[in-house]
Amino acid sequence: xxxxxxxxxxxxxxxxxxxxxxxxxxxxxxxxxxxxxxxxxxxxxxxxxxxxxxxxxxxxxxxxxxxxxxxxxxxxxxxxxxxxxxxxxxxxxxxxxxxxxxxxxxxxxxxxxxxxxxxxxxxxxxxxxxxxxxxxxxxxxxxxxxxxxxxxxxxxxxxxxxxxxxxxxxxxxxxxxxxxxxxxxxxxxxxxxxxxxxxxxxxxxxxxxxxxxxxxxxxxxxxxxxxxxxxxxxxxxxxxxxxxxxxxxxxxxxxxxxxxxxxxxxxxxxxxxxxxxxxxxxxxxxxxxxxxxxxxxxxxxxxxxxxxxxxxxxxxxxxxxxxxxxxxxxxxxxxxxxxxxxxxxxxxxxxxxxxxxxxxxxxxxxxxxxxxxxxxxxxxxxxxxx
Numbered sequence: 001x002x003x004x005x006x007x008x009x010x011x012x013x014x015x016x017x018x019x020x021x022x023x024x025x026x027x028x029x030x031x032x033x034x035x036x037x038x039x040x041x042x043x044x045x046x047x048x049x050x051x052x053x054x055x056x057x058x059x060x061x062x063x064x065x066x067x068x069x070x071x072x073x074x075x076x077x078x079x080x081x082x083x084x085x086x087x088x089x090x091x092x093x094x095x096x097x098x099x100x101x102x103x104x105x106x107x108x109x110x111x112x113x114x115x116x117x118x119x120x121x122x123x124x125x126x127x128x129x130x131x132x133x134x135x136x137x138x139x140x141x142x143x144x145x146x147x148x149x150x151x152x153x154x155x156x157x158x159x160x161x162x163x164x165x166x167x168x169x170x171x172x173x174x175x176x177x178x179x180x181x182x183x184x185x186x187x188x189x190x191x192x193x194x195x196x197x198x199x200x201x202x203x204x205x206x207x208x209x210x211x212x213x214x215x216x217x218x219x220x221x222x223x224x225x226x227x228x229x230x231x232x233x234x235x236x237x238x239x240x241x242x243x244x245x246x247x248x249x250x251x252x253x254x255x256x257x258x259x260x261x262x263x264x265x266x267x268x269x270x271x272x273x274x275x276x277x278x279x280x281x282x283x284x285x286x287x288x289x290x291x292x293x294x295x296x297x298x299x300x301x302x303x304x305x306x307x308x309x310x311x312x313x314x315x316x317x318x319x320x321x322x323x324x325x326x327x328x329x330x331x332x333x334x335x336x337x338x339x340x341x342x343x344x345x346x347x348x349x350x351x352x353x354x355x356x357x358x359x360x361x362x363x364x365x366x367x368x369x370x371x372x373x374x375x376x377x378x379x380x381x382x383x384x385x386x
Contacts, residue, residue, distance in 0.1 A: 001308060001309070001313070001343070001344055002042065002043040002044070002310070003042050003043050003309070003310050004046055004311040004312070005042055005045050005313070006046040006047075006312070007046070008048025008049060008050060009026065009030060009055055009057035010056060010317075012054050012261070014257065014318065015256075015257060015317070016257055019279050029125050029320050029323075032320075033045075033323070033327065034070070034071060034074065035067075035070050035071055037327065037331075038072070038073055039124035040073045040331035040332075041331055041335070043072075043074070043075060044075035044076070044333065045067060045075070046076075046077035046078055046079035048079045048080070049078060049080065049082050049109050050082075050114075051082070052121060053115055053117070059134070060078055061094045064098050064102075067104070067111035068098055068101040068208065069112075072355075073359045074105070074339065075151045076098065076102055076106050076107070078108055078110075081109065081111070082111065082112070082256070083110040083111070083112070083132075083133055083137060083140065083226060083375070084111075084113060084124070084130075084136065085119065088140040088143060089117065089139075089159075091140055092140055093166070093167075095342075096144070096167050096168060096169045096170075097167055099168050099169045103358035103359070104171045104174075104357035104360075105233075105357045106362075107174055107176070108174055108175075108176045110133070110176060110178060111180070111181075112186070113129075114200075119221075129303055131155075133189065136156075138153075138282055140208045142178075144174070144368075145369075148162065148163070149163045150163070150210070157302065170356075170358075170367060171356050171366070172367055173368035174356075174368075175367065175368070176320050177190070177196045177198045177231075177233065178195055178196070178197055178198065179200065180198075180200065180334055181199075181202050182204075182342045183212075184211075184212060184215045187212045187213070187215050187219070187380050188216070191220040191222075191223060191225060194220065194223065194226070194260065194372075194375045195250065196230070196232065197233070198235075198311075199213055200231035201234045201236065201285050202235050202237055202275070202285065203270070203353055204271075204276070205283070205284075206301065207283065208267075211302055211337070223378075226375050227314075227371075227378075228350070229351075229352075229371050231254055231309065231346050231351075232305060232306065232309070232346075233307060233310075234305055234307040234309065234310060234311065235310070235313075236285055236287045236312045237272075237280070237285035237287065239258045239262070240261075240284075240314050241313065241314060241315070243289070243290070243294060243326050244289075244290065245290060245332070247289035247293045250288050251277045251281060251289070254277065255278075258277050258280060258288070259276055262274070262275055262280075263275070274286065274374055281293070287329050290357040291321045291371060294330070294334050298338050299342065300343055302342050306340060308344040308345075309344075309346060310338070312330065352370040352374075353371075
């Protein structure tokens with residue numbers, strides 16, 4: 001298994017102490033955490049995007065560029081890029097710039113977003129969110145894979161003149177994942193294109209996310225894509241990872257913070273059913289407990305999901321030094337055991353994108369083309385077999 005740190009950059013008071021850091025300090029913490037995550041051997045670092053609520057992640061491209069400048073090997077991801085409210089031309093330009101700055105380390109995770117207030121802010125209708133996502137992804141995909149693109153659609157002016165966005169990505173199109181949290185639609189879009197899926201695994205019971213994952217895999221197979229490229233990422237619950245020497249001690253220390261944050265979150269349809277820390281540890285996706293408890297929780301989800309990439313988020317209302325201690329304990333006491341128990345080909349030699357960054361030798365200059373060819377060959381082989 002591979003491991004990602006995700007920060008959607010909430011900017012909240014600690015609900016127990018009332019303390020909150022400044023905006024500048026919070027943003028700098030994100031960059032420092034990414035640098036430390038690379039030092040500790042995490043595989044990727046992701047920055048979220050929100051344009052409403054108590055978040056300061058409205059400009060993930062800026063934050064990722066700052067991270068690119070102070071890291072060398074950790075892959076840079078998003079979680080998610082809210083493509084439904086953005087212009088695909090600008091997305092292609094901005095993220096290709098980050099891909100160049102990081103020399104091929106970018107992989108985008110797209111979605112329609114988890115905040116309904118974003119749509120009126122950008123003059124869009126929430127009723128169109130899925131159609132917006134599908135259309136804009138189709139254009140973004142072409143802009144990164146082709147030059148001299150002409151295009152017409154429903155939601156943005158046509159590209160009547162042949163258009164080549166610049167800069168071009170570092171080494172062919174970066175990989176694009178699809179984030180899925182509550183409905184089958186994003187899972188189906190990922191499967192339609194033969195792309196990997198990232199399940200939020202945030203607040204709902206695991207069975208709900210299993211339905212999305214099974215739908216993705218069924219649709220992926222129905223479209224005849226090569227199963228070697230069917231990668232899956234998974235989140236780790238709202239609230240953040242917390243590790244202590246014993247699970248009881250972790251619940252004692254973190255329980256009041258978790259429960260106060262959960263009680264203060266009132267978003268109909270988007271509230272966790274795991275309201276207390278005992279319930280969250282016993283049945284929810286939260287990674288709270290001893291290292292052994294956290295290992296067992298991840299592997300129990302892996303037995304159900306068979307995911308390749310595990311995402312974690314730190315409890316960002318806690319003192320920053322404590323966050324870094326948790327990050328280090330996770331890297332040293334959890335990751336090695338899970339890696340050994342749940343191997344994956346993601347970002348390994350068998351994965352065309354594994355050799356895309358400069359640090360990996362940039363051996364795959366057109367990973368996207370390789371995957372597309374593999375999908376076509378797989379469909380051809382299936383047709384011959386029948």
